[in-house]
Amino acid sequence: MHELAITQAILSIVLEAAEAAGARRVTAVELTVGALTGxxxxxxxxxxxxxxxxxxxxxxxxxxxxxxxxxxxxxxxGAFPVEPPxxxxxxxxxxxDIWITGGNRCLVExxxxxxxxxxxxxxxxxQRQ
Amino acid sequence: xxxxxxxxxxxxxxxDAVAAENRAAFDAAGLLAVNLMSSPGAGKTSLILATLxxxxxxxxxxxxxxxxxxxxxxxxxxxxxxxxxxINTGGACHLDAPMVRSALSHLPLPDLxxxxxxxxxNLVCPxxxxxGAHLRIVVASVPEGHDKPYKYPxxxxxxxxxxxxxxxxxxxxxxxxxxxxxxxVDPPPGDPALPPVVSDRPGRG
Numbered sequence: 001m002h003e004l005a006i007t008q009a010i011l012s013i014v015l016e017a018a019e020a021a022g023a024r025r026v027t028a029v030e031l032t033v034g035a036l037t038g039x040x041x042x043x044x045x046x047x048x049x050x051x052x053x054x055x056x057x058x059x060x061x062x063x064x065x066x067x068x069x070x071x072x073x074x075x076x077x078g079a080f081p082v083e084p085p086x087x088x089x090x091x092x093x094x095x096x097d098i099w100i101t102g103g104n105r106c107l108v109e110x111x112x113x114x115x116x117x118x119x120x121x122x123x124x125x126x127q128r129q
Numbered sequence: 130x131x132x133x134x135x136x137x138x139x140x141x142x143x144x145d146a147v148a149a150e151n152r153a154a155f156d157a158a159g160l161l162a163v164n165l166m167s168s169p170g171a172g173k174t175s176l177i178l179a180t181l182x183x184x185x186x187x188x189x190x191x192x193x194x195x196x197x198x199x200x201x202x203x204x205x206x207x208x209x210x211x212x213x214x215x216i217n218t219g220g221a222c223h224l225d226a227p228m229v230r231s232a233l234s235h236l237p238l239p240d241l242x243x244x245x246x247x248x249x250x251n252l253v254c255p256x257x258x259x260x261g262a263h264l265r266i267v268v269a270s271v272p273e274g275h276d277k278p279y280k281y282p283x284x285x286x287x288x289x290x291x292x293x294x295x296x297x298x299x300x301x302x303x304x305x306x307x308x309x310x311x312x313x314v315d316p317p318p319g320d321p322a323l324p325p326v327v328s329d330r331p332g333r334g
Binding site for chain 1: 132136137253258279282
């Protein structure tokens with residue numbers, strides 16, 4: 001359910017970018033997904049496959065790059081990796097005054113497309129000799 | 130021929146743009162909007178009603194109710210003569226900014242000082258969607274147990290405040306101290322670490 005809404009948002013960004021570029025087909029989509037977003041890769045792939053049916057992005061390959069979680073402690077100033085489940089305290093000094101500084105983003109980084117025909121209506125033209 | 134097109138767009142940017150419009154509408158009307166989130170049954174509607182009873186009558190409040198189905202909550206609010214709009218998401222497990230935008234035209238915004246937006250009862254998806262509210266408040270309740278911030282970190286990380294409800298049930302539960310996980314943005318110095326504790330039962334909190 002959660003990933004359905006997320007994947008709808010991904011697809012709409014992909015299609016908007018593809019249409020703006022006059023693409024014929026989207027062949028790949030590169031995503032950055034933070035480790036702390038809670039988004040499940042397999043679930044995004046599952047919904048993407050179904051939602052993209054009949055669109056320019058049907059059959060596109062999803063390349064998902066996981067961005068690691070990072071935290072920072074305001075008491076000792078230390079930075080540390082954060083993996084779910086989240087720690088309630090700084091692993092360096094034990095203070096609870098810790099903040100997430102990375103790993104909660106989800107971005108469409110770029111797409112790969114097959115270009116549209118530069119000469120509209122070109123299909124069916126007699127082949128040049 | 131294959132071409133690479135850089136996009137670099139946060140996936141919820143379309144929702145966030147509408148949320149910014151909602152926030153501008155709230156600011157133009159001079160009201161404070163609060164996005165109230167919790168698990169089902171934590172007491173969001175009861176807390177709204179109990180809060181409004183304690184506020185001076187000169188403060189004018191409105192409510193947007195979000196539920197998958199039914200108008201039960203909106204009827205409870207309307208029975209107190211408080212302006213209310215029910216959004217039925219028809220299956221969606223959260224409110225999003227466009228749903229809230231569509232509800233605003235049914236409320237007398239310029240006449241309001243305070244707007245409660247009661248989200249769909251769910252500790253997962255509502256955390257993801259900015260509605261344009263000024264504050265995100267999570268209602269946790271004693272019967273849910275102490276572990277919800279660990280199990281649903283996103284919800285608690287993004288909260289501006291957590292209210293612990295149903296404290297009148299504390300004697301029936303062994304609730305361990307609530308420790309909140311790290312949050313994604315720096316708070317102002319002196320931000321309280323412990324949640325306010327209340328009960329929405331009359332005279333209990």
